[in-house]
Amino acid sequence: MKCPGTDPRFLKVEVKKCSKCGYEVEIFTDEIRVKCPRCKSYVYREIPSCIDWCRYAKECIGEKKWKELKEK
């Protein structure tokens, strides 16, 4: 079970600004966080909204990642 939010075929790169130094960091849509290459702090991506409500989210993204997201 895959939904468009997490299907690798729809994988995209987003650009997020580091909250500490303003550096523009590239982050893939299946990643939760990336390390800023400039200041080494973590840049977080918003959780895809379907993970919050989709009852297949756990199977869809895998239990490990699902737990990571829920623990945030």
Ligand SMILES: [Zn+2]
């Ligand atoms: Zn930074």
